[in-house]
Amino acid sequence: MKFVMFTAAVVAGSKPEQIHIALGPSPTSMAVQWSQETTSLTKVKYGPTADKLEWTADTAVYPFTDGGSEKHLNTHHVARMTSLSPSEEYFYKVGNKADGWSDVFSFSAAPTQETIKFPVRFGIWGDMGIANASAILSEVTDVIENGKSFDMILHVGDFAYNMDNDNGHLGDHFMNDIQHIATKIPYMVDVGNHEVAYGFSHYTERFRLIGDSFAPRDYPTVSSSDGDGFNNWFYSHDYANVHFVAISTEIYFNYADTDLLKNQYDFIDADLKLVDRAKTPWVVVHGHRPCYCSCDDDCGDDAALTREGVDGKFGLEELLHKHNVDLYIAGHEHNYERMFDVYKNETTKTTTNPKETIHIITGDAGGPEGHEVFTLAQPERTAFRTDGFGYSEMTVYNDTHLHWQQFQGEDKNDKMFGNAAVIDQFWLVNENH
Numbered sequence: 001m002k003f004v005m006f007t008a009a010v011v012a013g014s015k016p017e018q019i020h021i022a023l024g025p026s027p028t029s030m031a032v033q034w035s036q037e038t039t040s041l042t043k044v045k046y047g048p049t050a051d052k053l054e055w056t057a058d059t060a061v062y063p064f065t066d067g068g069s070e071k072h073l074n075t076h077h078v079a080r081m082t083s084l085s086p087s088e089e090y091f092y093k094v095g096n097k098a099d100g101w102s103d104v105f106s107f108s109a110a111p112t113q114e115t116i117k118f119p120v121r122f123g124i125w126g127d128m129g130i131a132n133a134s135a136i137l138s139e140v141t142d143v144i145e146n147g148k149s150f151d152m153i154l155h156v157g158d159f160a161y162n163m164d165n166d167n168g169h170l171g172d173h174f175m176n177d178i179q180h181i182a183t184k185i186p187y188m189v190d191v192g193n194h195e196v197a198y199g200f201s202h203y204t205e206r207f208r209l210i211g212d213s214f215a216p217r218d219y220p221t222v223s224s225s226d227g228d229g230f231n232n233w234f235y236s237h238d239y240a241n242v243h244f245v246a247i248s249t250e251i252y253f254n255y256a257d258t259d260l261l262k263n264q265y266d267f268i269d270a271d272l273k274l275v276d277r278a279k280t281p282w283v284v285v286h287g288h289r290p291c292y293c294s295c296d297d298d299c300g301d302d303a304a305l306t307r308e309g310v311d312g313k314f315g316l317e318e319l320l321h322k323h324n325v326d327l328y329i330a331g332h333e334h335n336y337e338r339m340f341d342v343y344k345n346e347t348t349k350t351t352t353n354p355k356e357t358i359h360i361i362t363g364d365a366g367g368p369e370g371h372e373v374f375t376l377a378q379p380e381r382t383a384f385r386t387d388g389f390g391y392s393e394m395t396v397y398n399d400t401h402l403h404w405q406q407f408q409g410e411d412k413n414d415k416m417f418g419n420a421a422v423i424d425q426f427w428l429v430n431e432n433h
C-alpha cells in the first residue's frame with residue numbers, strides 16, 4: 001500500500017498594509033484599499049467613534065502579481081464605506097480577526113453643497129518617489145498633524161520611481177510611506193509615465209478603489225498585463241464646489257493608435273459638457289504631462305502631442321478652451337512652473353476673470369532624478385518658475401476666489417524641510433467661469 005502524506009501548506013496571513021482611501025462617487029461614500037495576504041474574508045468596520053465601529057462592508061479581493069521574475073503577489077482588498085453623512089467624521093479599521101486588524105483611522109466624509117465649510121484645502125504634488133521625498137512627506141505630515149489639514153490630496157502621476165522596481169517591493173514601500181496621510185485624507189491620483197511597466201498595471205491595481213468606486217457610472221474598463229480593471233485612468237468627481245477630471249496623458253504616448261485615445265477624448269468632452277457650474281463653478285483637469293512647459297526637450301514635441309493631439313486630433317487644449325476649464329494641473333517636469341491664462345501659446349497675463357485655462361506644473365515632490373532645471377528662456381505665458389523640492393496648496397474660499405500657494409524649502413536643495421515657506425502664490429478670481 002502506498003501512503004501519500006499530504007502536508008498542508010501553511011500560508012501565513014498578514015496584517016493589512018498599504019492602506020489608503022479615495023473619494024467615492026458621492027459624498028456619502030468613501031472607498032478603502034489595502035494589501036493583505038490571507039485566506040479568510042476581510043472587511044472594513046466603520047462608525048461614528050473609534051470605539052463604535054458598528055457598520056461593516058465586505059471587500060472585493062484582487063490578487064495582483066507583479067510582472068517581474070519574482071512574481072511578487074499583493075492581494076488587494078477594496079471596500080466601500082457607504083451611507084455616510086456628508087462632512088461628518090468617521091472611524092474605521094480594515095482586516096479580519098484571523099490575521100489581524102489595522103489600527104483605527106479617521107476621515108471626514110466629503111461635503112455636499114449644503115455642508116461645505118470654506119476654505120477647502122487641497123494638497124497637490126506630482127512626481128514623488130522615495131529618495132528625496134522624505135522632505136515633502138515630513139513637511140506635509142507636520143502640516144496635517146499640527147493645525148490645518150488638507151481635505152483632499154491630489155498626486156498628479158509618477159509614484160515611487162518606480163512602483164514596479166525591485167519586483168514591485170518598491171511600490172509596497174511607497175504605499176506604506178504615504179499610508180499615514182492616505183488613511184486620513186482621500187488620496188486622488190492620475191497616472192504618469194513611470195507607471196508604464198506591465199501595461200501600467202501597478203497604477204491600475206494599486207488604485208483599484210478609484211475605478212471600483214466609480215464603477216456604477218459605467219465607465220469602460222482599462223487593460224493591463226494583469227487583466228482588465230475598472231477605469232481609473234480617466235474619471236471625474238466633485239469635491240465641494242470643484243469638479244475634477246483626471247486624465248491619462250500617457251494615452252497620447254502609448255495608445256495613440258488605439259480607440260482609447262478617442263474614448264478618453266469623448267469622455268472628457270461629455271463629462272465637461274455636463275458640469276453644472278452653478279454647483280461646481282470651479283473645474284480642474286489634471287494629467288501627468290503638461291501642455292506647456294519651459295525647461296527642456298519635453299517642452300517641444302511631447303508637450304505639443306498632449307496639447308494638440310495626434311495628427312491634430314484629440315488634443316487636450318481644445319477641450320480646455322471649449323469648456324472654460326479653470327485650471328490644468330500637471331507634473332512630469334521636476335520643477336514648478338505657474339502660467340497665466342494660455343490658449344494656442346497666447347496669454348493675456350491675467351489671473352482675474354481669465355478667458356482661458358491657467359496651466360500649472362507641480363512636479364517637484366522629490367525623486368531620485370532630482371530637479372529639472374530651466375534651460376529655455378522664460379516665456380511670456382509663465383508667471384513664476386523654480387526648481388526646488390516643493391508642493392502646492394490650492395485653497396478654495398468661495399465660488400469666485402481661489403488661492404494657490406507653492407511651498408519650498410529655504411534652500412531649494414534642502415532635503416530636511418521643517419521650514420517650508422511660500423515661494424509663490426496668486427489669487428485666481430473668476431466671476432464668470
Ligand SMILES: [Fe+2]
Pocket residue numbers: 127158192193194288331332333
Ligand atoms: Fe513623468
